[in-house]
Amino acid sequence: MSLISIQSLGITLGAQLFSGLDLTVQAGDRIGLVASNGRGKSTLLRCLAGLAEPTEGSCRFARNTRVTLMLQDPGTDLLALPIRDVVLQELPADSRAWEAWRADVALEALEIPATLWDRPLGELSGGWQRMALLARAWLTEPDILLMDEPTNHLDLQRIGQLQRWIAALPKDTAVIIASHDRAFLDAVTGRTLFLRGEASVDFALPYSPARASLDAWDAATARRHETDLRQADQLRRQAAKLHNIGVNSGSDLLTVKTRQLKDRADRIESAARPAHREGSAGTIRLAESGTDAKVLLAMNEVRVTAPDGQRLFTTERLWVHPGDRVVLLGRNGSGKSCLLDLVTRAMRGEAYEGIRCNPSIIPGICDQTLSHLRPEETLQQVIAGRFQVGEQRIRSLLAGAGFPVEQQSRPVSVLSGGQRARLAMLVLRLEQPNFHVLDEPTNHLDIEGQEALERELNRGEAACLLVSHDRRFVRNVGNRFWLIERGRLVEVDAPDDFFATAMEER
Numbered sequence: 001m002s003l004i005s006i007q008s009l010g011i012t013l014g015a016q017l018f019s020g021l022d023l024t025v026q027a028g029d030r031i032g033l034v035a036s037n038g039r040g041k042s043t044l045l046r047c048l049a050g051l052a053e054p055t056e057g058s059c060r061f062a063r064n065t066r067v068t069l070m071l072q073d074p075g076t077d078l079l080a081l082p083i084r085d086v087v088l089q090e091l092p093a094d095s096r097a098w099e100a101w102r103a104d105v106a107l108e109a110l111e112i113p114a115t116l117w118d119r120p121l122g123e124l125s126g127g128w129q130r131m132a133l134l135a136r137a138w139l140t141e142p143d144i145l146l147m148d149e150p151t152n153h154l155d156l157q158r159i160g161q162l163q164r165w166i167a168a169l170p171k172d173t174a175v176i177i178a179s180h181d182r183a184f185l186d187a188v189t190g191r192t193l194f195l196r197g198e199a200s201v202d203f204a205l206p207y208s209p210a211r212a213s214l215d216a217w218d219a220a221t222a223r224r225h226e227t228d229l230r231q232a233d234q235l236r237r238q239a240a241k242l243h244n245i246g247v248n249s250g251s252d253l254l255t256v257k258t259r260q261l262k263d264r265a266d267r268i269e270s271a272a273r274p275a276h277r278e279g280s281a282g283t284i285r286l287a288e289s290g291t292d293a294k295v296l297l298a299m300n301e302v303r304v305t306a307p308d309g310q311r312l313f314t315t316e317r318l319w320v321h322p323g324d325r326v327v328l329l330g331r332n333g334s335g336k337s338c339l340l341d342l343v344t345r346a347m348r349g350e351a352y353e354g355i356r357c358n359p360s361i362i363p364g365i366c367d368q369t370l371s372h373l374r375p376e377e378t379l380q381q382v383i384a385g386r387f388q389v390g391e392q393r394i395r396s397l398l399a400g401a402g403f404p405v406e407q408q409s410r411p412v413s414v415l416s417g418g419q420r421a422r423l424a425m426l427v428l429r430l431e432q433p434n435f436h437v438l439d440e441p442t443n444h445l446d447i448e449g450q451e452a453l454e455r456e457l458n459r460g461e462a463a464c465l466l467v468s469h470d471r472r473f474v475r476n477v478g479n480r481f482w483l484i485e486r487g488r489l490v491e492v493d494a495p496d497d498f499f500a501t502a503m504e505e506r
Contacts, residue, residue: 001027003065003144003174004048009057011043018044019056021200023193025144028171032189032207033178037418037446040195041178045069045146048176065144070137072148074129079122083112083132086121090139106135111161126153134162144174151181152443155332156469160503163187180446182207183471286364286425286456289432293358295319296435296463297343302354304335304342304489312338315354315489318482322434325457325464327474329498330484331505336467337439339489340367343465344437364433364462368440370424375413379403382412382423387430401426417444425453438466442473471499 003025010019017040025031035041046052048059049069061067068090078086087103088096107117110131121129130153137145151159159181166175166188179185185192185207192210194201201217203210297320304312312335320326328336346355347363365372373382383394398408401422412420421444428436436457442450454476457464468474474495483492492498 001062001172003027003062005060007058007060009044009047009059010055011040011047011052012055013043016197018195018197018200020198021057021195023200023202025174025176027143027174029174029176029191030166030189031174031176031191031193032185032210033176033193033195034185034207034447035178035195036448037416037444039197042072042148044195045148045176045178048144049146062143066140066142067144067146068137068140068142069146070148070150071133072152074121074133080120082118083107083121083124083128084117086132087136087139090136102139103135106139107132109138110135110165127155127158130154131158131162134165142173144176145169147175147177147179149179150177151179151184154469156471156499156502157331157505159184159469160505163503180442180450181470181472182447182450286429286453286460286462288460288462289362289434291322291358291360291434293322293360295321296358296361297465298356300354302339302342302352302489304339306335306338311487313484313487313489315339316491318489318491320435320463320465322463323461324480325477326466326480326482327478327495328465328467328482328484329492329495331502334484336484337367340437340439340465340467347435347437361435362431362433364428364431364436366424366428366436366438366441368443368467370420372427373412373420373424375411377412378410379408379412379415379423382427383430386427389430397426397430418446418449421445422449425449434462436462436464436466438464438468440468441466442468442470471495 004023006021006023006025008019009021009023011017012019021044033041033044043052046069047054049067051069074086078089081089084103084107087106088100091099091102107114112128112131112135116124116128121132124132130150134147134150137147150162154162163184169175175188177185177189187206189206190204192203192205192207194203194210194214201214203213205213298318299315300317302315304314306312328339330336342352342355343357344363344365346352346357347361347365377385379398380391380394383389383397384391389397395405395408399405402419403423412423415423421441441453445453450470450473454473457477464477466477478495481492481495481498482489483498
């Protein structure tokens with residue numbers, strides 16, 4: 001059964017986001033929506049939810065179709081409300097009193113502890129806020145559930161829970177999910193829509209095989225375009241020869257034939273479609289400083305504690321060499337960020353028992369909140385205040401990272417999450433570190449940015465100690481894995497057993 005028929009849909013907000021989108025959404029579809037940051041994913045979902053108007057084209061819905069959008073972030077009006085009230089607000093005011101049980105069912109289905117129900121939404125972690133917003137969206141049991149970056153702020157346990165929840169939805173419920181989490185898309189979707197400025201492409205496959213099909217599609221399109229242009233060029237050369245012969249002989253027949261060949265060449269060129277070229281949101285590149293050191297970081301029986309002094313774990317004897325890309329694994333609250341903080345402080349010269357840093361270390365540090373980017377600074381001030389580079393060079397660097405000159409005098413506070421992440425990557429590049437310390441570096445990066453960061457980390461000899469919940473990123477980058485388990489930090493061969501165990505926990 002068709003729930004939505006989208007025809008020639010286009011949206012322009014200052015600049016064109018996309019146009020000519022054709023898509024039919026069937027009951028039971030699980031569709032992954034993929035595009036770079038700022039290319040219209042959220043706007044398309046808002047359009048389908050009736051919260052935004054298209055610039056062109058149409059969306060036709062089956063009769064009585066209910067569509068609900070799971071908010072990406074709660075508005076300020078929701079943050080002060082208890083979780084249960086946030087969910088209840090989705091019900092009509094005149095039925096909330098006698099249908100309040102439905103909010104309880106929705107909260108229980110998403111395993112949100114009852115002890116949190118009366119707490120203001122703004123006091124909870126980002127992960128619990130996401131789960132509460134999902135409960136709110138599902139309360140009316142829509143025919144089509146729209147989800148915008150649902151795994152943001154979720155740890156592996158919550159991601160596993162969300163995957164199981166989606167799998168258990170009624171079979172005729174359609175779900176459209178905008179996400180940059182490649183492993184999550186592979187687990188929960190069966191169709192993938194690659195949203196593009198023109199000629200968006202839809203495959204009846206999860207993300208990874210769909211991406212391979214897209215690459216093949218683009219390569220075939222490029223070959224067809226080259227062939228068509230060669231054919232048009234040959235026709236024009238033939239027309240030129242006939243034209244000369246016709247002029248010399250005075251043949252009207254050859255004049256007509258010349259015109260026909262030119263018209264045919266024009267039609268071929270008009271119909272020829274070039275291969276897709278994604279407008280880059282900015283290039284992510286890293287630079288590094290070399291070192292002759294054999295060991296950059298050594299740890300032996302380091303005692304890691306929480307801010308309140310509670311012991312979290314103790315390390316074994318461990319080393320980091322140039323070229324090691326070490327992924328720190330452990331459940332939320334196990335102390336991963338605490339260890340990164342100790343290592344960071346040691347790199348900056350603070351003494352800590354059991355940690356030894358080679359003097360040649362040049363650290364490149366990026367935490368998950370990007371705390372080194374001060375909100376009040378302009379983009380130009382971020383670079384000028386840290387590095388000895390000229391004004392023209394600053395403009396060039398920022399433009400290469402995806403910030404046009406007219407945006408460079410804006411403060412950091414107005415940037416989107418994806419833009420802040422790209423600015424942080426530019427700062428990291430200019431620091432030229434030989435040891436990266438990265439806490440959730442793919443937060444807010446789109447898939448293009450994630451893949452660029454993977455390539456940069458893999459191609460160099462700089463060491464890296466990182467924490468990430470992004471399973472695909474961890475597998476693609478890590479070559480060593482440290483696991484916090486039973487109060488010890490130990491080295492393991494691979495992350496897969498930890499991922500499976502963490503995601504099955506309830």
